[in-house]
Amino acid sequence: MTFEELDLDPVLLSAIEQQKYHKPTPVQEAAIPILMERQDILAGAATGTGKTAAFVLPALQYLLEEPQRSNQPRVLILAPTRELAFQIHKVVKQLGTHCDFPSVIITGGFKMSQQMEHLRQPCDILVATPGRLAKIMEEDAVDLSNIEILIIDEADRMLDMGQGPTVRALIEAIPGDFQAGLFSATLSGSGIEKFAAEILDNPQVVQIDAPNQKSQQVQQLVYLANDKAHKQALLTNILLDASCQSAIVFCNKKERAIEITEFLQSQNLSAQVLHGDFIQAVRMEKMQKFQSGKIKILVATDVAARGLDMLNITHVINYDMPFRGDIYIHRIGRTGRAQQVGVAINLVERHDLVNLERIEYHLQQKLPVEKIAGLEPNFTMKDALKKATTKKKPKKTAKKTTKKAVKKKR
Ligand code: AMP
Numbered sequence: 373m374t375f376e377e378l379d380l381d382p383v384l385l386s387a388i389e390q391q392k393y394h395k396p397t398p399v400q401e402a403a404i405p406i407l408m409e410r411q412d413i414l415a416g417a418a419t420g421t422g423k424t425a426a427f428v429l430p431a432l433q434y435l436l437e438e439p440q441r442s443n444q445p446r447v448l449i450l451a452p453t454r455e456l457a458f459q460i461h462k463v464v465k466q467l468g469t470h471c472d473f474p475s476v477i478i479t480g481g482f483k484m485s486q487q488m489e490h491l492r493q494p495c496d497i498l499v500a501t502p503g504r505l506a507k508i509m510e511e512d513a514v515d516l517s518n519i520e521i522l523i524i525d526e527a528d529r530m531l532d533m534g535q536g537p538t539v540r541a542l543i544e545a546i547p548g549d550f551q552a553g554l555f556s557a558t559l560s561g562s563g564i565e566k567f568a569a570e571i572l573d574n575p576q577v578v579q580i581d582a583p584n585q586k587s588q589q590v591q592q593l594v595y596l597a598n599d600k601a602h603k604q605a606l607l608t609n610i611l612l613d614a615s616c617q618s619a620i621v622f623c624n625k626k627e628r629a630i631e632i633t634e635f636l637q638s639q640n641l642s643a644q645v646l647h648g649d650f651i652q653a654v655r656m657e658k659m660q661k662f663q664s665g666k667i668k669i670l671v672a673t674d675v676a677a678r679g680l681d682m683l684n685i686t687h688v689i690n691y692d693m694p695f696r697g698d699i700y701i702h703r704i705g706r707t708g709r710a711q712q713v714g715v716a717i718n719l720v721e722r723h724d725l726v727n728l729e730r731i732e733y734h735l736q737q738k739l740p741v742e743k744i745a746g747l748e749p750n751f752t753m754k755d756a757l758k759k760a761t762t763k764k765k766p767k768k769t770a771k772k773t774t775k776k777a778v779k780k781k782r
Pocket of ligand 1: 392393394395396397400418419420421422423424425698
């Protein structure tokens with residue numbers, strides 16, 4: 373199937389082309405027609421499947437087909453975390469680049485007064501995390517009475533994070549009929565079925581397999597690190613182990629990749645840095661040296677490692693945890709190729725836990741935490757998670773919720 377066959381407006385097709393999406397992903401193929409037919413949808417699709425465009429495109433298409441002057445949002449997209457909300461908002465901007473639909477993002481971590489100011493401007497699409505939106509509603513700074521499309525993304529994670537009551541309260545604040553889409557990595561457990569039954573009206577159900585089932589040939593594990601020095605000691609220890617013949621060490625930023633390379637070189641390890649600033653010829657040269665075994669360790673950023681497709685990489689080490697599950701999958705996909713066994717190691721400081729959690733959610737599995745003798749961490753995962761949850765007390769919701777959210781019928 374092509375995007376043209378999905379009957380999308382030419383302005384959207386042009387944005388799709390700019391994003392270099394050549395053809396719809398399975399979730400797009402399944403969900404776009406359902407949403408364009410104005411039906412409710414329950415979609416089992418994780419990050420990395422292209423789910424964001426699967427709901428953003430039909431929402432934009434609807435706004436194009438049903439233009440209306442409104443100063444209040446007509447599309448509401450709820451996401452459990454700030455990072456995901458920003459990611460979605462970015463896709464709204466990218467795919468809506470040739471349309472004139474103002475969008476606003478509302479999440480915690482920013483000044484409420486500024487966000488309320490943004491909401492005073494025209495807004496067709498509102499992307500929000502539930503807690504902050506509820507607070508803004510307490511201030512009467514947003515009106516949800518014009519909402520015609522509601523998308524709830526990563527609904528299972530929302531429920532796991534205890535956001536269910538807040539989301540229900542927000543939904544109750546929408547007086548009219550609306551089309552609803554609920555996206556979730558998993559469709560069973562976390563009370564997702566009950567939640568979906570409350571919100572959706574006779575939904576079409578689609579289940580897309582996540583592209584995250586990396587072959588069993590890659591052993592994934594986590595080492596906890598107290599601080600930078602401990603992390604570097606763990607890294608050196610892993611790289612010096614006899615099982616490690618060639619490794620890619622991933623960093624999120626060029627500066628860190630340079631710093632780590634210099635550190636490894638100071639430890640007499642054969643390491644080279646590969647980041648996006650190198651011209652293609654230099655990159656190729658480094659990759660060739662790595663492939664031929666002249667360099668044992670490549671310290672790379674994600675951009676630079678694109679296209680790095682070679683056998684014999686025994687270790688992928690995430691010095692920095694990636695921000696997204698699909699990036700993690702790409703990274704660990706560098707090892708364990710063609711029947712070879714590989715190891716993917718995640719070095720996790722306390723501040724990396726939020727990224728680890730997101731990746732585990734994406735994988736739908738907990739990664740085993742292991743220790744290296746003599747380099748044991750001074751905290752456990754349990755301690756760290758306990759601290760994180762006691763710090764962040766759940767916020768009061770905007771409205772008292774009733775037991776059952778009202779089902780909206782169109
Ligand atoms: P998502 O699951 O929405 O987080 O998307 C995962 C990644 O897939 C993002 O980097 C998107 O830009 C990309 N993507 C989404 N749709 C397509 C498509 N049809 N073709 C290629 N890449 C896509």
